[in-house]
Amino acid sequence: MPAESLSFIFLNAALANNFVLALFLGLCPFLGVSGKLDTAVPMGIATSFVMLVSSISAFGINWILTSLEIEFLRLISYIVVIASAVQLVEMVLKKFSPALFHSLGIFLPLITTNCAILGLALFQTFKEYDFLQSLAYALGAGAGFTLAIVLMAGLRERLALANLPTPAQGAAMSLMLGGLLSLVFMGFAGLGGQ
Template sequence: MNGESIWLIFINASLVNNFVLAYFLGICPFLGVSGKMETATKMGGAVTFVMLISSMCAYGIHALLVAINAPFLQLISFIVVIASTVQLVEMFIKKMSPSLFRALGIFLPLITTNCAILGLALFQTNKGYGFGESIVYALGAGAGFTLALVLIAKLREKLEYAEVPKIVKGTALTLLIAGILSLTFMGFAGLGSQ
């Protein structure tokens, strides 16, 4: 506990220290599935959901590891829990919405290696958040991730029709937009600091 209000935690995780644009977490799906608006929102939803669950699990694991005095197992247990959560979500989506499952493709299993989720678990442990704070932190981070993904997807959809030099096309262009977005997000710095 460090006296931050719930609201501040949320603003901090979603805007000021946006996971994608300030911490560079989850860049792979950010570059990979941000081509279309629709997949971007769905991916954002999936990531937020996994974040929420793994954040709760991480809180429990951390408490348990502190109790049995084995902090060196932290990383291994976090990643295993995240991997199994992703597997569960994958089975769930496959059952509920096969079209979404196909749209997300390879990126669903890759959520496992999405650093945003592991990063979230590590940061919340480092910051010593309680259970409630962890949930808010996860929601904020997920919202921030979705926001960044949706923004960039929209921009890329527009740029489809723009004439850019051939060598800029593709990843380089996305990175340039991301850089400019990151600059704009810096405008949020100071917001939410007491």
């Protein structure tokens, strides 16, 4: 394994291998919650936050499982621990920062079943990242997700006024927009690789 630099891991996860636009992780919120900027921004921030939390938990679990040599329980442990971590975050937020909870809280339960979260945990395990690398990966993935969903929301708000062809009103248009954004993000391929 070559030691990938932290900045490269961050940029790669955020742009070239954007979680939504290149890996298709977190598509449900990307398509579902991108209708309005008002909801897209908190959704992106909340997801990034949960990504960070679950990346750290996944790193810990994997360390424990590997030292006990029971890796076959990895998937179950990840999903259980991530779900509980989100619950915990929700409770802590509610107690200590009600304002933040109000803006993010409604999205937290949605995020638990978001494949981007589990995907992050699984990919960082597959890539055998160390702790700092995992952190960079989680931050990059979160930033990339936020970027994608916010760009999408801006475009969709503008298109809300457009006179779309009838078959294109609805999911098809969102998918095509996603395809265009995905095309654009291909331009970042190999960024920071040299």
